[in-house]
Amino acid sequence: KQEVTQIPAALSVPEGENLVLNCSFTDSAIYNLQWFRQDPGKGLTSLLLIQSSQREQTSGRLNASLDKSSGRSTLYIAASQPGDSATYLCAVNTGGFKTIFGAGTRLFVKA
Amino acid sequence: NAGVTQTPKFQVLKTGQSMTLQCAQDMNHNSMYWYRQDPGMGLRLIYYSASEGTTDKGEVPNGYNVSRLNKREFSLRLESAAPSQTSVYFCASSEWDGRNEQFFGPGTRLTVL
Numbered sequence: 104k105q106e107v108t109q110i111p112a113a114l115s116v117p118e119g120e121n122l123v124l125n126c127s128f129t130d131s132a133i134y135n136l137q138w139f140r141q142d143p144g145k146g147l148t149s150l151l152l153i154q155s156s157q158r159e160q161t162s163g164r165l166n167a168s169l170d171k172s173s174g175r176s177t178l179y180i181a182a183s184q185p186g187d188s189a190t191y192l193c194a195v196n197t198g199g200f201k202t203i204f205g206a207g208t209r210l211f212v213k214a
Numbered sequence: 215n216a217g218v219t220q221t222p223k224f225q226v227l228k229t230g231q232s233m234t235l236q237c238a239q240d241m242n243h244n245s246m247y248w249y250r251q252d253p254g255m256g257l258r259l260i261y262y263s264a265s266e267g268t269t270d271k272g273e274v275p276n277g278y279n280v281s282r283l284n285k286r287e288f289s290l291r292l293e294s295a296a297p298s299q300t301s302v303y304f305c306a307s308s309e310w311d312g313r314n315e316q317f318f319g320p321g322t323r324l325t326v327l
Contacts, residue, residue, distance in 0.1 A: 135315075144323075145321070146318040149316065149318075200264055200270070201259055206254060206255055207256070
């Protein structure tokens with residue numbers, strides 16, 4: 104059974120710092136992996152999607168990598184800003200219509 | 215282009231009451247999903263609809279029913295609400311275009327007293 108873990112559960116960094124959020128999964132047979140951002144009381148916003156055949160995806164200051172063999176994905180945020188404060192969720196699709204979500208990392212960027 | 219919309223945004227029910235959560239998408243996606251999100255846990259799939267006319271159970275379907283009304287709309291019904299169904303409910307949609315990227319609505323916060 105696929106399990107998705109995000110560590111740490113919460114992270115506080117000063118503005119301007121580069122940071123890495125981690126996501127690990129137990130079964131390497133995945134279809135894709137998606138990173139989301141969730142602001143308090145809001146829905147999920149898709150940030151990046153990495154397909155099984157890809158190693159990384161980039162969007163602006165965000166870079167997501169995927170290593171299926173080790174069951175890991177990282178989300179790199181460059182030059183963090185207070186507006187980046189949110190919860191970041193990792194989700195693994197194992198094929199079919201079922202997606203397994205991690206519990207998220209709550210990020211706080213201090214001005 | 216509104217994406218995925220959900221109504222209502224908030225709802226308070228008493229135990230035993232029923233209600234329907236509505237979801238609509240304007241991205242012409244074939245697949246739609248209902249999730250619930252509880253504190254400290256990841257989102258869990260309640261039901262999904264692979265395409266118009268089909269629905270299937272997810273991880274936590276007990277106590278819920280769904281209807282795929284047409285390609286745009288997918289509703290979730292609680293027939294007899296229980297306190298354990300207090301949660302935030304999210305609707306999502308996707309298209310199997312090689313990516314299957316999921317797009318989410320703003321959520322419905324439901325409290326069952």
